[in-house]
Amino acid sequence: MASSRYAPLIENARRVLEANRLQGVSDWEGRRYDFVCPSAETYPFQWLWDSAFHAVCLLHVDPALAKQEVRCLLHGAQPDGFLPHMLLWDTTGREAQLQQYDIVLADPHFTATTQPPVLARAVECIYQATKDRDFLAEVLPPILRWFEWLSANRDPDEDGLLAILQPDESGLDASPKYDVPMGISARASLVAPEQRAAMQRLIERYQEARGDQAQMLHLDAFHVEDVLFNAIYGDGLRCLARLLDAAPDLDLPAPSLAGELDQRAGKVTSALLEKCWDEEAGVFWDLWGRGESQVKVLTISSLFPIILEDVPDEIVRRLLSDHLLDPAEFWTRYPVPSVALDEPSFDPSFRSQAIWRGPTWVNTNWYLYYGLVRHGYTDIAAELANRTFDMVMRGGQREFFNPLTGEGYGANDFSWTSLVLDLLHAEGHL
Numbered sequence: 001m002a003s004s005r006y007a008p009l010i011e012n013a014r015r016v017l018e019a020n021r022l023q024g025v026s027d028w029e030g031r032r033y034d035f036v037c038p039s040a041e042t043y044p045f046q047w048l049w050d051s052a053f054h055a056v057c058l059l060h061v062d063p064a065l066a067k068q069e070v071r072c073l074l075h076g077a078q079p080d081g082f083l084p085h086m087l088l089w090d091t092t093g094r095e096a097q098l099q100q101y102d103i104v105l106a107d108p109h110f111t112a113t114t115q116p117p118v119l120a121r122a123v124e125c126i127y128q129a130t131k132d133r134d135f136l137a138e139v140l141p142p143i144l145r146w147f148e149w150l151s152a153n154r155d156p157d158e159d160g161l162l163a164i165l166q167p168d169e170s171g172l173d174a175s176p177k178y179d180v181p182m183g184i185s186a187r188a189s190l191v192a193p194e195q196r197a198a199m200q201r202l203i204e205r206y207q208e209a210r211g212d213q214a215q216m217l218h219l220d221a222f223h224v225e226d227v228l229f230n231a232i233y234g235d236g237l238r239c240l241a242r243l244l245d246a247a248p249d250l251d252l253p254a255p256s257l258a259g260e261l262d263q264r265a266g267k268v269t270s271a272l273l274e275k276c277w278d279e280e281a282g283v284f285w286d287l288w289g290r291g292e293s294q295v296k297v298l299t300i301s302s303l304f305p306i307i308l309e310d311v312p313d314e315i316v317r318r319l320l321s322d323h324l325l326d327p328a329e330f331w332t333r334y335p336v337p338s339v340a341l342d343e344p345s346f347d348p349s350f351r352s353q354a355i356w357r358g359p360t361w362v363n364t365n366w367y368l369y370y371g372l373v374r375h376g377y378t379d380i381a382a383e384l385a386n387r388t389f390d391m392v393m394r395g396g397q398r399e400f401f402n403p404l405t406g407e408g409y410g411a412n413d414f415s416w417t418s419l420v421l422d423l424l425h426a427e428g429h430l
């Protein structure tokens with residue numbers, strides 16, 4: 001039931017999804033595109049994890065649009081299974097925005113890097129809402145191939161954990177947890193230019209091996225087994241396993257056994273527990289380099305295994321009591337900050353002009369909300385949702401928010417902030 005308190009929030013979230021819809025015919029083989037971009041001003045292209053979140057938002061506008069978003073994204077699927085992190089449908093008049101990004105193209109129309117595999121979860125949400133088996137038959141094959149590509153190309157030591165090759169593959173671009181791997185000495189005011197210079201160095205470093213995933217990983221130039229990326233991957237494997245169980249008679253390519261995917265998901269959780277969990281600190285740390293040293297910078301990634309259903313209760317309890325619910329770390333007025341308050345790099349007000357260094361984002365809250373629900377912490381989940389609604393009402397539909405004051409920063413009319421629609425629905429307000 002729509003509650004009047006949230007009516008402006010709902011209206012605005014829907015307006016933004018409509019305003020950011022881009023449609024047309026691309027010079028990319030004359031293909032038609034129709035998707036929601038993250039922000040018409042600063043991000044007028046299609047991003048991989050953004051579009052998966054947008055599909056979830058669009059379920060609360062029109063399920064046909066949610067499916068359309070996924071179909072458009074899957075134009076990026078390559079014969080070997082790779083899915084790129086950005087699709088450049090139309091660059092005309094958007095050269096200025098493109099210059100702002102440190103990206104490497106594999107083709108004039110897509111990038112050479114990937115992003116967290118949120119898509120499996122988005123497709124499960126679409127299936128739960130629509131029960132459309134034809135849609136599953138259409139989209140599962142390329143998604144299964146992508147998961148296969150990730151496992152074949154990004155897990156050289158076969159421990160179940162995937163490695164990313166550069167910071168923006170996790171979607172957490174300038175997170176301070178990457179400062180040491182990137183060789184950045186973070187003085188807050190200098191982070192943005194230092195970060196760009198470090199990205200350029202990394203791109204050059206990869207030049208000799210570009211296109212050869214194994215060789216790029218072998219260079220050990222960044223190579224981070226990222227906790228957030230892997231938690232989303234493990235969760236995605238489980239979503240795919242459930243979808244295959246729900247539709248056993250669909251004719252799908254290997255790996256098409258739900259059991260196999262489920263087993264792989266179990267391996268991700270085991271590896272996170274074995275290699276990333278720090279019993280003393282009570283959190284998970286990313287692993288850096290082929291030598292797998294733990295990067296002990298406390299960010300939202302450290303809590304992200306909450307989203308996995310098979311993380312033991314005792315561990316979830318510690319993540320909550322020792323960290324998430326601690327006002328000196330993550331439980332601010334507008335949680336959950338991307339970096340813990342007691343980290344020296346914590347930058348709640350975007351002073352550094354570098355992103356993911358303190359502010360709160362709605363997409364990570366969305367994942368944590370469902371993790372809390374799954375582990376039975378419905379009261380905490382509800383509190384997180386309520387504070388998220390208040391934050392967006394206070395700060396507007398921005399890209400990210402000050403976790404202490406709710407002030408909004410970054411892009412205006414940012415699309416995935418519309419995930420509040422899904423949270424409002426889950427909380428019975430929509």
Ligand code: GLC
Pocket residue numbers: 038043047049050168170171172173355
């Ligand atoms: C920024 C974010 C990234 C997102 C992109 C488009 O680069 O860090 O996660 O995908 O913007 O919104």
